[in-house]
Amino acid sequence: MQWGSLAEFFAMGGYGLYVWPSFGVTALCMGGEVFAVWRRHAAAAGSRDES
Amino acid sequence: MFQTVALSGSRGERQLFSDVSVTVKPGTLLAVVGENGSGKTSFLRMLCGLLSPDGGAILWQGKDIRQLKELYSAQLTYVGHLNGIKDELTPVENLTVSASLAGDESSGAIVQKALEAVGLVRPVHRLPTRVLSQGQKRRVSLARLWLSTRPLWLLDEPFASLDAAATSYLTQRLHAHLNNGGMVVVATHQEIAIPTDSIQHLRLTR
Amino acid sequence: MFQTVALSGSRGERQLFSDVSVTVKPGTLLAVVGENGSGKTSFLRMLCGLLSPDGGAILWQGKDIRQLKELYSAQLTYVGHLNGIKDELTPVENLTVSASLAGDESSGAIVQKALEAVGLVRPVHRLPTRVLSQGQKRRVSLARLWLSTRPLWLLDEPFASLDAAATSYLTQRLHAHLNNGGMVVVATHQEIAIPTDSIQHLRLTR
Amino acid sequence: MSGTGINWFKYSSPQALYPLAGRMIPWFAALALGLIGVGLYVGFFVAPTDVTQGDAYRIIFVHVPAAWMSMFLYVIMAIWAGLGLGLNARPSFMMAQAIAPTGAMFTFLALFTGSMWGKPTWGAWWVWDARLTSELILLFQYIGIILLRSSIDDLRRADRASAVLALVGVINVPIIYFSVRWWNTLHQGASVSITAAPTMAGTMVTAMLVMMFGFWMYSIAVTLARMRCVIVERERHPSWGKQASMPDAVEAR
Amino acid sequence: MSQPSMSEALRGVIRRDLLLAMRHRSDVAMSVFFVVIVASLFPLGVGPESAVLRVIASGVLWVTALLACLLSLGRLFTADYLDGVLEQTLLIPQPLAVLVVGKVFSHWVISGLPVVLLSPLLGLQFGLSGDSLWVLTLSLLLGTPTLSMIGAIGAALTLGLRGSGLLVALLVLPLFIPVLIFGAGAVTNSLAGIGSEANLSLLGACFLFSFAFAPWATAVALRIALE
Amino acid sequence: MSQPSMSEALRGVIRRDLLLAMRHRSDVAMSVFFVVIVASLFPLGVGPESAVLRVIASGVLWVTALLACLLSLGRLFTADYLDGVLEQTLLIPQPLAVLVVGKVFSHWVISGLPVVLLSPLLGLQFGLSGDSLWVLTLSLLLGTPTLSMIGAIGAALTLGLRGSGLLVALLVLPLFIPVLIFGAGAVTNSLAGIGSEANLSLLGACFLFSFAFAPWATAVALRIALE
Numbered sequence A: 001m002q003w004g005s006l007a008e009f010f011a012m013g014g015y016g017l018y019v020w021p022s023f024g025v026t027a028l029c030m031g032g033e034v035f036a037v038w039r040r041h042a043a044a045a046g047s048r049d050e051s
Numbered sequence B, C: 001m002f003q004t005v006a007l008s009g010s011r012g013e014r015q016l017f018s019d020v021s022v023t024v025k026p027g028t029l030l031a032v033v034g035e036n037g038s039g040k041t042s043f044l045r046m047l048c049g050l051l052s053p054d055g056g057a058i059l060w061q062g063k064d065i066r067q068l069k070e071l072y073s074a075q076l077t078y079v080g081h082l083n084g085i086k087d088e089l090t091p092v093e094n095l096t097v098s099a100s101l102a103g104d105e106s107s108g109a110i111v112q113k114a115l116e117a118v119g120l121v122r123p124v125h126r127l128p129t130r131v132l133s134q135g136q137k138r139r140v141s142l143a144r145l146w147l148s149t150r151p152l153w154l155l156d157e158p159f160a161s162l163d164a165a166a167t168s169y170l171t172q173r174l175h176a177h178l179n180n181g182g183m184v185v186v187a188t189h190q191e192i193a194i195p196t197d198s199i200q201h202l203r204l205t206r
Numbered sequence D: 001m002s003g004t005g006i007n008w009f010k011y012s013s014p015q016a017l018y019p020l021a022g023r024m025i026p027w028f029a030a031l032a033l034g035l036i037g038v039g040l041y042v043g044f045f046v047a048p049t050d051v052t053q054g055d056a057y058r059i060i061f062v063h064v065p066a067a068w069m070s071m072f073l074y075v076i077m078a079i080w081a082g083l084g085l086g087l088n089a090r091p092s093f094m095m096a097q098a099i100a101p102t103g104a105m106f107t108f109l110a111l112f113t114g115s116m117w118g119k120p121t122w123g124a125w126w127v128w129d130a131r132l133t134s135e136l137i138l139l140f141q142y143i144g145i146i147l148l149r150s151s152i153d154d155l156r157r158a159d160r161a162s163a164v165l166a167l168v169g170v171i172n173v174p175i176i177y178f179s180v181r182w183w184n185t186l187h188q189g190a191s192v193s194i195t196a197a198p199t200m201a202g203t204m205v206t207a208m209l210v211m212m213f214g215f216w217m218y219s220i221a222v223t224l225a226r227m228r229c230v231i232v233e234r235e236r237h238p239s240w241g242k243q244a245s246m247p248d249a250v251e252a253r
Numbered sequence E, F: 001m002s003q004p005s006m007s008e009a010l011r012g013v014i015r016r017d018l019l020l021a022m023r024h025r026s027d028v029a030m031s032v033f034f035v036v037i038v039a040s041l042f043p044l045g046v047g048p049e050s051a052v053l054r055v056i057a058s059g060v061l062w063v064t065a066l067l068a069c070l071l072s073l074g075r076l077f078t079a080d081y082l083d084g085v086l087e088q089t090l091l092i093p094q095p096l097a098v099l100v101v102g103k104v105f106s107h108w109v110i111s112g113l114p115v116v117l118l119s120p121l122l123g124l125q126f127g128l129s130g131d132s133l134w135v136l137t138l139s140l141l142l143g144t145p146t147l148s149m150i151g152a153i154g155a156a157l158t159l160g161l162r163g164s165g166l167l168v169a170l171l172v173l174p175l176f177i178p179v180l181i182f183g184a185g186a187v188t189n190s191l192a193g194i195g196s197e198a199n200l201s202l203l204g205a206c207f208l209f210s211f212a213f214a215p216w217a218t219a220v221a222l223r224i225a226l227e
């Protein structure tokens, strides 16, 4: 393990500003997609039940 | 009262009609008849003010419609050859928008009633108009007459592609309008079931 | 001989008709009637092969039209809701092109005779179709029937916006075609003046 | 074209698929979570800092899997589309429909993470490099397919029109790749090239591969889930046909 | 007698057009992607050197905005003309020029606004930075409504004519040129470090001028087209 | 039974389309003017330095050709669709793909050929000379038919859809890109003194490839659109 401290970990050797957005946006997109699909399913199935 | 005075009109190099003077009194219907291409549509568009006459004048309550402009537009409802509805909108949306643009009431209930009056059933109200059949589209267009409070109606072949049921709905509606003191001008190839004392015919020839 | 076997069709979520089996023998006419939106147009387009059925089959001389493909297209003439003519071309040009595409004779004299047969006078032959009236355009479209030598005719509301004269020309032409052993399918809201023994009705309901 | 003996595909299959997909999703989702978790751990805590690029290289752990999935998913989507056209099979069209948004998302992610990587290494957010350009065009193709589908509301036409487009597009992808590559290399010397990546340490490759499999499992899971949405929506908007209700569908929820 | 007020009629027209656009939300998305794609075509044709790209950036983006406006002009009146809605619009008892303003506004929201919002991103692709990016956006914000306004005249004049897509381009492009020159000039000046205020105020003047005259000219052209 | 031969049908389709174009001879003139105007916009947007202009010449002219093709795609099937002629075309007893070739050919004659014929002149405007001018013309001659062919697929897929002008652009532009790259590349290479044969043969290959597949795909798309 090459990280001395948490701060060092977040700094990513000075490239934190590039690394973390990459991972962040990836996580956001994937999480968002899962959420969107879940909502879509709930909406579709819900309206089917009432009809 | 609505009058044409020595009206004449032409399209391209053809003189379609000349010296037409008719008077439409409140409570009466003017049926414009004639062969294909005799100039019925052109005559009606002239009455709307969409086409300018070659000579003569059109008078509304004794005043020339070229002077009245928007004041005259506010008196009439025109249903043309073309339906004047948006294919992508549903019948309800189409009717709501056009009623509100005309300044008529356009609440959901009233629009719904108008659509039912022309014989369109509920599920059809919410489809895009594009998928409707020819006759159903025509009915949507005609439903505007159930919302209109204007005194003068100008209708171009309203019965085309309507079935028997729709034809009778429309005839009844025209009847009611005339009884209210309205005026109607219709271009048509069909007989209209209206008492003879409230109808007069204008025959255009080719 | 022309047959549908247990044909069923739908548009969008609506089942329009199901299990329709009719046989059209040479020399007979099938009139498809029904209210607005009952599926007449869809039925006719299916018979043309433009729309695929949900179930069942359409047979020409006993063979499925899906197998025959172009061979079947060569047997029919279709006049739809839309006129299928180019607004910018004159009636003569329109007819010449569509006849030659159909493989029919398309000499000037024949085309001219066809246009006269639908009651279009000479000066009109050379105007761009765009300026013609609704009924005149329809006549140009129908003039194709005077050139067609195909045995099967599929006509969608051919009488719409025709005047009395044109209606009778067309009726006579249908009559002649049937006497020659032709077959006709017509969707219409009007009565057709054809002897009852050569006509059968198919009523679609909503 | 329709109704010739393949009714099994047309009608029974979606009903069978719905619960089947429902049973498969948890497994793939779990696999995806596990793999991505392991990949992230190895990527951040085991793999060493790169000698030339420093820690910026760690973007590779999302960038390459995303880029790879974007192309892979396009091909899979086109295969389903082709199957749909050939067999007139609705489930195939539905699979194609379900894949497109995920593919577009990964394409976007490849572009985004790529330009995040580009700034520190090349000094620019964007250069007109061959691979970048072709990835951008791939995004356009995805978007075209999605928009074409959403502009058509007759489902039958929507399915088949977007399938034709997907197939035409799949022919275009390799052509684009090579044309763009050639265009670029002829113009200027390879001043920027991402193939010149340093030989990577074994743990780096491991992390990248694990992440790649994780993304793959994720794609399967989310695609199946979207497929279930599509099934339900089409049943509700049944331009797809007058079929019986789906009893097991409710229970599987 | 029933008669809608002017603002009611205006709102009605805008509402229908935006409703139509929202019917397929993809319509608006389309303008966006069109701009992105066309802007990306140029580097593919011209080559990837960033020095060249930066020089041509303002020209390319402005021409793109202009084409996006042009391509969507067909939608402005043609559909209404074909289905008879335009005929009905002419019969609405309000000055036609006011209704035209409503239609032009919806057109701008659908075709112009997305370009404005996207321009910073596209500028980045072409290597623009900081100040020039903002000048680019501002110039587009001031210029695109003028384009829609002028375009409406051309669209009305060519209504119902064959091949009117190209004809309208012919009529309208020469009128667009001043806007293009001021707009692209603003960016070029800011790249060169010269102030771009003069160009921007000229753009503003163009807007006011077209706002005063274009709706009226369009209304006249519409009446002629429908005779 | 009466049935036209394949070449008769093909000729019939071409004849009608060219007749329509000749009816208003201005239609063809329009493609020409469109290209001239758009090509002239760039010097206005970019600035007059001739060094820059020469570098961007091939890109700009190719993008222009591509846009001219795009703008006229609307004419390819839409008019026929609206007036019912397309329906009738589908019923002609000949393979639809063959008839599609006829329509695409007329489209190219009207929208592509004028650009090809004009290109030497426009090339001169941008400071191209001698050899490069010929390469430009030749590349356009080889490339524009491919554009029409690919464009037809897009036009058929979007037939009758709202806002299809922009939608078709979206679908078709990514497919145009290889042609753009090879075409513009040929000119750039010849400017740089590198041989342009490779690019030209690639353009030829693209043409053959699209000729083999596009009419068939278009026919499928048309049938789908008319269902």
Ligand code: HEM
Residues within 6 Å of the ligand: D060, D063, D064, D067, D068, D110, D111, D112, D113, D114, D115, D117, D118, D119, D121, D131, D132, D133, D135, D136, D194, D195, D197
């Ligand atoms: C917007 C910018 C970028 C895009 C769209 C992009 C796109 C892609 C694509 C499509 C691939 C997969 C190609 C294949 O496996 O053959 C890939 C792989 C890769 N990219 Fe990027 N990339 C971008 C920026 C970068 C940058 C800035 C770097 C590093 C300096 C980089 C490094 C890599 C590496 C190392 C691989 C995998 C190794 C290989 O397959 O050659 N990329 N990228």
Ligand SMILES: Nc1ncnc2c1ncn2[C@@H]1O[C@H](COP(=O)(O)OP(=O)(O)OP(=O)(O)O)[C@@H](O)[C@H]1O
Residues within 6 Å of the ligand: B011, B012, B013, B014, B016, B034, B035, B036, B037, B038, B039, B040, B041, B042, B043, C124, C127, C131, C132, C133, C134, C135, C136, C161
């Ligand atoms: N430019 C022109 N040159 C010559 N004649 C023209 C021109 N424009 C229109 N016409 C003629 O004017 C007439 C227009 O008639 P109009 O459309 O008013 O007829 P209509 O009575 O409504 O017919 P229909 O019953 O068929 O609807 C047609 O006979 C047409 O041929």
Ligand SMILES: Nc1ncnc2c1ncn2[C@@H]1O[C@H](COP(=O)(O)OP(=O)(O)OP(=O)(O)O)[C@@H](O)[C@H]1O
Residues within 6 Å of the ligand: B124, B127, B131, B132, B133, B134, B135, B136, B161, C011, C012, C013, C014, C016, C034, C035, C036, C037, C038, C039, C040, C041, C042, C043, D154, D239
């Ligand atoms: N996507 C859809 N969803 C629901 N219903 C649809 C859809 N598409 C078409 N329809 C319905 O299918 C029917 C089409 O009918 P068609 O055009 O064949 O009628 P028609 O008998 O020719 O009527 P007309 O006499 O008015 O011409 C209409 O009732 C229409 O509402």
Ligand SMILES: [Mg+2]
Residues within 6 Å of the ligand: B040, B041, B042, B081, C133, C134, C135
């Ligand atoms: Mg008429």
Ligand SMILES: [Mg+2]
Residues within 6 Å of the ligand: B133, B134, B135, C040, C041, C042, C081
């Ligand atoms: Mg019908």
